[in-house]
Amino acid sequence: MRRLLPNSLLGQMLLLTGFALLVAQLVNLAFILSEQQKLSLAQSEGPALGRFAQAAGVVSHLPAEQRPALIALHRDPMRVRFTMSAASLVASRGLSRNPALENRLAGALKEAGVAVTGLEAASAGERLLPPPPPSPLFPPPPRRLGPVEHKVLILSARLPDGRWFNGRIVAPRLDHWLLHQILVATALLFLIVFGAVFWTARRLARPLQDLTHAAERFEGRAPPEPVEPRGPADIRAAIEAFNAMNRRTLALLDEKDRMLGAIGHDLRTPLASMRIRAESLEPEEERERLVATLEEMAGTLEDILVLARTGRARETVRPVDLAALADAVVEEQREMGRPAEFRPSPRAVLPVQPNLLRRAVRNLVDNAVAYGGRAWVAVAEEGRAVRIDVEDEGPGIAEEKLGEVLEPFRRLEESRSRQSGGAGLGLAIAEAVARAHGGRLTLDNRAEGGLRASLILPKP
C-alpha cells in the first residue's frame, strides 16, 4: 500500500487535494440528492394523487351513466387513464400494494373532501415512449430511442356505491439531468483545482529539485555553481541561505587545505633535517632504530594529510582499467618481497583518481599482509559497480568490531603493537577514497576464514 502512495511534493499535494475535494463533493452530493428526492417525490406523485382525488370526487357525485363521459374527458393517452370496475385495478393486475403510497392517497382524498370506503395503491414500472424534455433551459442529454422504463401509479378508490374508481397515472420521470449537471460541475471543479495545485506544486518542487541536485553535486572542490533563487519567497530565502552556506563551507575547506599544507611543510622540514642528521649517527643499531621511528612519523604525517584531503584531491578523474591497477599494486608489493597475489580478473574500466585508488588498494593489501599473513586481490564487475576484493587468511575481525576498525586512529587492542605498525589510518583512508568515488568499503569475515575487504565503486 505504501508503495502506491506518491512520495513527491506534487503527487502528495494532488492526492490530498483530490481526496479532500472528493469528500466535500460527496457530502454536497448527498445533500443535493436528498433534497432532490423530496422534490421529485412532490413533483411526480403529488400532482398525480391530487388529480386522481379530484377526479374521484367528481365521479362519485355523478350518476353512473354520466361517468364514462367524464372519464373519457379526463383521458390523456400518454399519461392518465381512469376506469370504473367492480374489482380494484391493483388487485386485478395482481400488484402488491404500497402502504406508503396508500397513506398519501388517503391524505389527498381527504384534502379533496372525497369520501371513499376503501383504497388500494401500487406503483409499477412500464416501458413507455419518452415524454417531452422536462427542462427547456438545458438541452436534454442524448436519449435512447424507443420505450423507456417509467414509473406508473395504479390507484384505486371504492366509491360509496361499491364500485372501484381506478386511475393509471404515469409519474414524471426523475430528473436525471440534474445529476449530470452536478457531475459536469464536479469534473470542472476538479480540473480547475488540480490545475492550480499542479502549478503551485511545480513552482515549489522545481527550485527544491535544483537545491537537491546542487547539494548532491557539492564536492567541495571547484567553487559550486550557485543555485538560481526562484519560486516563492520562503523557497528563495532557503536557496540563498544554501548558496551562502556553500560559500562558507568552501571557505572552511580552503582554509583547512591551507592549514594542512602549512602543517605538512612545517613538520616535513624538521623531519627531513632529523632524517639527514640521523644518517651520521653511531652505532648502527641506534641509527637504524631512529631512522625507523622517523620513517614511521613521516608515514603517519603523510596518512593524516591524505585522509584530511581525500575528496579535495586535485588529481584528475580519468578512465582507468581497475584490474590492471590492482594488478600493479600487487606487483609492487611482490617487488618488495611481500606475500600478495592477484587473481587474474577481466578488464574493468571506470573513471577514477588512479593515485588515490592505488593508495586505497595498497592500504588494504598492507592490512591483509600485516594481519592476515597473505593477500589475494581480485577485481569483478557486479551489476552497476566494480568491486575490488582483498582477502587474507588471518583470524578475521569479530563481527561486532567490524564497524569500529574503519574509524580513524582505531586499532583493535590485540594488534596495538609496533610491528603491525601505522597509526590506524589505512582503512580510514581506503574508506575515504571509496566515498570520494561515490562508493564504499565493506569488511566481512569469509566463510572459509580470513577477512575480505571490498572497495565497491559505482559506474557513472
Next chain:
Amino acid sequence: MASAGEPHILLVDDEQSIRDPLAQYLVRSGLRVSKAKDSAEARRLLSAYAFDLILLDVMMPGEDGLSLCAHVRESVGVPVILVTARAEETDRIVGLEIGADDYVTKPFSPRELLARIKAVLRRAGDRPSRHRGPTADSYGFGEWVLNTGERELVDRSGVAVPLSTGEYNLLLALVLHPRRVLSRDQLLDLAQGRELAAFERSVDNQVSRLRRKIEADAKQPALIKTVWGGGYMFAAEVTKL
C-alpha cells in the same frame, strides 16, 4: 662538465637545518658542495662557477625553486633535482614539466638522494646531447601512449592501464631506447637509475608481465622482442608526442 675531480653540487635551500647537515653528508660522500640560501644567491653562484648538478628546494621565500629551475634549464643547462615538502602528484608533474631531472620529497633518505644524484650525473655524462630523465613527455608506440608526467600507460581509447613501478621503469627504459638490443644488465641499470628500492624481480619476469599488458598476443610479441643471447629489443616505432 665542470671539473675533472669530484662533481660539484649547488645546494639551494632556505632552511639552514637542512642545508648544513645535507651539505656535510654529501661532502662526506665524495661530492663538492656549494650552498645557497635563496634564489638570488644561487644565481650569483651560477654565474660565477660551473656546477654539475643543482639540488633545489621548491618552496623558498622570494623567487621559488620552480622559477629558478626554469631559468637554469633555459640558460645554464645544468641538471636539476627538485626537493619539496609537498607530496602531491600534481606538484611532481609540474616540477618535471618545468624540466627538472628528478624529484625528491622531504623527508628523504640521504642515501636514496645520493643514489639519485649519481644516476642523474651518470645520465648527464652518458649522453651529453641533453638526454633528460623522467621529464613530463608522451611517447606513442603501437596502440599505446606512455605519459612520463603521470607515469601512466594509456591505450587508444584513453583508458589508463596502471603499471607497477618496476614495469613502468622497464617500459620507459625500452621506449627511450627503441630498436636497440639491450642486455638484461643494461636494462636493469637503465631502469634502476630512476627508482631504487623496487627492482628486485628479474627482468625476464617483468618483461613477460609487460607483454601480457601491451602485446596483442603475448605469445608472439611484436613490441618487446627477445634477442637470443643478447637480451631484449623494443621493436616498435616510438614517436614523441
